[in-house]
Amino acid sequence: MAQALVKPKIPVEKQVLMTVNGNEAVAYAVKQSLVDVVAAYPITPQTIIVEKFSEFVANGEVDTVFVPVESEHSAMSACVGAAAAGARVFTATSSQGLALMVEILYIASALRLPIVMAVANRALSAPINIHNDHSDAYLMRDAGWIQLFAENVQEAYDTTIQAFKIAEDERVLLPVAVNLDGFFLSHTLENIYMLPDESVREFLGGYRRVSKVKVDYFDEEVPLALNPARPLSFGNLDLYDYYFEHKVQQVEAMKSVPEVVREVNEEWFKLTGRRYGDGIMDGYGIEDADIILLAMGSGAGTMRSVVRKLRREGLRVGLLKLRMFRPFPFKDIADKLKNAKLVAVMEKGISPGSYGPLFLEVNTALYELKERPLLVNYIYGLGGRDLVPDMVENMVKGLFKELETGLVQPRLRYLGVRE
Amino acid sequence: MVVKTLPEFPVKKGEPAYKLWIFEPGEKKEMPLVFNLRQLAETRRPALLPGHRLCAGCAAPIVVKLASFAFRGPTIVVTATGCLEVSSTIFPYTSWAVPWIHNAFENAAATASGVEAALKALKKTGRLPYDHVDVVVFAGDGGTFDIGLQSLSGAAERGHDFLYILYDNEAYMNTGIQRSAGTPKYAWTTTSPVGSVLPGKMENKKPIAEIMVAHRIPYVATATPAHWMDFMKKVRKGIEVEGPAFIHTLSSCDRGWRHDTALTLEVTRRAVDTCYFPLWEWTPQSGYMLTDRSLAIARNPKLKQPIEKYLELQGRFRHLLKPENKHLVKELQELVDAAWEELLRKASNAPR
Numbered sequence: 001m002a003q004a005l006v007k008p009k010i011p012v013e014k015q016v017l018m019t020v021n022g023n024e025a026v027a028y029a030v031k032q033s034l035v036d037v038v039a040a041y042p043i044t045p046q047t048i049i050v051e052k053f054s055e056f057v058a059n060g061e062v063d064t065v066f067v068p069v070e071s072e073h074s075a076m077s078a079c080v081g082a083a084a085a086g087a088r089v090f091t092a093t094s095s096q097g098l099a100l101m102v103e104i105l106y107i108a109s110a111l112r113l114p115i116v117m118a119v120a121n122r123a124l125s126a127p128i129n130i131h132n133d134h135s136d137a138y139l140m141r142d143a144g145w146i147q148l149f150a151e152n153v154q155e156a157y158d159t160t161i162q163a164f165k166i167a168e169d170e171r172v173l174l175p176v177a178v179n180l181d182g183f184f185l186s187h188t189l190e191n192i193y194m195l196p197d198e199s200v201r202e203f204l205g206g207y208r209r210v211s212k213v214k215v216d217y218f219d220e221e222v223p224l225a226l227n228p229a230r231p232l233s234f235g236n237l238d239l240y241d242y243y244f245e246h247k248v249q250q251v252e253a254m255k256s257v258p259e260v261v262r263e264v265n266e267e268w269f270k271l272t273g274r275r276y277g278d279g280i281m282d283g284y285g286i287e288d289a290d291i292i293l294l295a296m297g298s299g300a301g302t303m304r305s306v307v308r309k310l311r312r313e314g315l316r317v318g319l320l321k322l323r324m325f326r327p328f329p330f331k332d333i334a335d336k337l338k339n340a341k342l343v344a345v346m347e348k349g350i351s352p353g354s355y356g357p358l359f360l361e362v363n364t365a366l367y368e369l370k371e372r373p374l375l376v377n378y379i380y381g382l383g384g385r386d387l388v389p390d391m392v393e394n395m396v397k398g399l400f401k402e403l404e405t406g407l408v409q410p411r412l413r414y415l416g417v418r419e
Numbered sequence: 420m421v422v423k424t425l426p427e428f429p430v431k432k433g434e435p436a437y438k439l440w441i442f443e444p445g446e447k448k449e450m451p452l453v454f455n456l457r458q459l460a461e462t463r464r465p466a467l468l469p470g471h472r473l474c475a476g477c478a479a480p481i482v483v484k485l486a487s488f489a490f491r492g493p494t495i496v497v498t499a500t501g502c503l504e505v506s507s508t509i510f511p512y513t514s515w516a517v518p519w520i521h522n523a524f525e526n527a528a529a530t531a532s533g534v535e536a537a538l539k540a541l542k543k544t545g546r547l548p549y550d551h552v553d554v555v556v557f558a559g560d561g562g563t564f565d566i567g568l569q570s571l572s573g574a575a576e577r578g579h580d581f582l583y584i585l586y587d588n589e590a591y592m593n594t595g596i597q598r599s600a601g602t603p604k605y606a607w608t609t610t611s612p613v614g615s616v617l618p619g620k621m622e623n624k625k626p627i628a629e630i631m632v633a634h635r636i637p638y639v640a641t642a643t644p645a646h647w648m649d650f651m652k653k654v655r656k657g658i659e660v661e662g663p664a665f666i667h668t669l670s671s672c673d674r675g676w677r678h679d680t681a682l683t684l685e686v687t688r689r690a691v692d693t694c695y696f697p698l699w700e701w702t703p704q705s706g707y708m709l710t711d712r713s714l715a716i717a718r719n720p721k722l723k724q725p726i727e728k729y730l731e732l733q734g735r736f737r738h739l740l741k742p743e744n745k746h747l748v749k750e751l752q753e754l755v756d757a758a759w760e761e762l763l764r765k766a767s768n769a770p771r
Contacts, residue, residue, distance in 0.1 A: 226518035230441070231439050233508050
């Protein structure tokens with residue numbers, strides 16, 4: 001049956017087909033997003049973003065002021081200063097760089113600054129390793145940032161542009177981290193469709209517009225920025241009499257995020273013909289699945305191809321790709337997983353002495369259900385270890401056998417590690 | 420406190436001092452540098468308003484107020500974590516009459532880089548409704564000599580247009596008088612206590628202003644709040660140059676230096692009189708130039724006081740005045756003399 005297709009505003013033939021890697025895709029997205037300030041420091045595997053963007057600056061293709069800082073700590077510090085002064089701001093980092101930034105990540109979100117940061121996910125030291133896993137993204141889990149994960153280069157491009165719209169939405173005003181897997185996406189060429197510059201500008205509504213707030217001193221609402229016409233103080237000392245309320249406000253702001261992410265995803269769909277599930281998660285074959293794999297990032301692509309193959313073989317298996325890790329969509333995820341018999345949470349990171357952070361969230365989400373699927377946690381791909389389709393296939397088949405026996409133990413497992 | 424009508428700037432005679440500095444978009448007036456005290460009092464309001472909670476006798480607010488008298492127009496202030504920051508902005512209050520941001524301890528210069536980059540971007544795209552908005556940083560010695568040195572050095576190397584004013588009270592006063600790289604040799608602090616073996620801090624003070632000179636930025640100077648005209652002139656110069664400027668001010672702390680609250684300015688004055696803290700400025704064109712009292716001392720060496728005159732006012736050096744520590748005072752005097760002689764050799768306006 002032919003599906004009624006809505007013709008996007010910018011049909012594919014009017015989009016620009018380019019062969020780029022994930023980092024270049026992000027750099028192009030930033031170039032098109034009328035970003036005022038980029039402050040960044042090189043680190044593998046993110047470096048190409050900064051290099052590519054420096055070329056745009058050197059060739060006068062952007063009005064952006066590029067601040068080649070002396071560390072990631074200063075990168076985020078400069079982003080905070082620039083965003084507070086009313087600029088649209090971008091930075092990018094990975095791994096150790098993100099670890100160095102952590103102090104300021106918390107400040108950026110608490111000051112409600114809509115900074116966008118690309119994180120080319122890489123393992124944390126030691127041992128030093130430049131390849132992909134999600135331990136850096138998990139490191140910033142509690143920093144108050146919105147965390148989105150891209151599965152492929154096209155999604156990295158699309159998500160970067162969307163991130164500015166999400167971050168600057170008046171209901172949100174929070175920083176957004178766009179995660180793309182190091183090397184698997186950052187250095188892998190893919191044919192992607194890019195929008196014409198003016199369409200991106202229109203989508204974002206031009207330059208950043210600073211939100212207004214009501215403060216005691218002034219009668220009218222004033223711009224929430226460092227503004228000589230209406231001076232405000234940013235980053236005050238906040239003691240036991242106010243800190244708690246301010247933290248709760250920050251937490252509350254996260255509540256509007258899913259709605260905004262969904263809206264932006266739909267708007268993007270109308271504009272480009274592309275969308276990623278509902279913007280928060282994207283299911284594949286989950287409606288009738290006995291076993292559902294839950295994954296974030298590029299690994300979801302590999303798993304989808306395996307799931308497709310196994311479904312053709314008659315196995316009732318599905319994939320739920322999670323695009324938004326913070327805020328965590330507890331209710332939505334429980335709705336999607338509730339009919340499964342077993343859920344395998346696949347993740348590239350672990351909290352030593354516990355499980356993978358994603359697994360803990362899913363546990364919490366499922367606790368609300370009267371009848372819960374069994375849950376297992378597969379840790380895979382640490383330090384860039386490849387996820388081979390056969391590996392996933394054997395894992396799924398093994399899980400079906402375990403389901404038959406009724407004994408699913410242990411809960412924490414490793415996929416692709418030598419004994 | 421809700422003010423119903425927005426105040427005009429500069430302040431009119433008889434107006435309260437707690438109004439904010441308002442520069443309506445498009446305002447292009449440049450504020451003149453005023454040295455007549457009556458005129459200053461009548462026409463200027465400091466950027467740091469009354470009601471802040473810095474200690475009685477603290478030099479930091481004097482430094483900030485004097486500096487702000489030399490601001491030329493719309494100005495954004497960045498402050499590192501420290502006494503000045505925690506005491507001036509306890510929510511829901513703020514003492515700052517100008518747009519102000521505090522980010523963290525070690526990153527005031529990086530934050531200022533960001534603010535300056537944003538202003539540059541806004542100007543480039545025609546969204547800045549002023550000719551210029553100046554960026555001024557206030558940071559203490561911990562945030563400058565120690566934890567903030569990397570960020571300061573980076574920002575200086577990148578050439579951002581901002582003025583960094585160090586208020587150097589020579590220890591971590593906000594956390595309770597711990598030694599920093601700005602603490603002078605043989606000073607008592609809580610982490611360099613005077614014991615039966617050690618006579619206070621054993622290391623020399625880091626020559627921060629010279630480190631900034633080595634960056635070859637457009638303007639570097641030293642100042643004290645006691646030499647206020649000299650300081651204000653330097654602030655205006657630092658704001659007017661294109662690129663980074665750095666002013667090292669000696670900012671006494673009566674709690675940490677253990678002196679009477681009434682002696683705040685006298686202590687910093689004696690620091691200059693004894694040549695412990697000479698006043699100079701440096702530009703790539705002119706090199707070192709002595710200013711104010713230090714120039715007078717260079718011309719008339721008889722004015723130079725012995726280091727005891729500086730030490731005797733402060734409890735943190737009390738142990739040095741004991742007879743058994745005479746050799747330590749002698750050593751300090753030699754250090755001061757050597758540094759002063761070196762400065763005289765370097766300063767292009769010192770008498771030969």
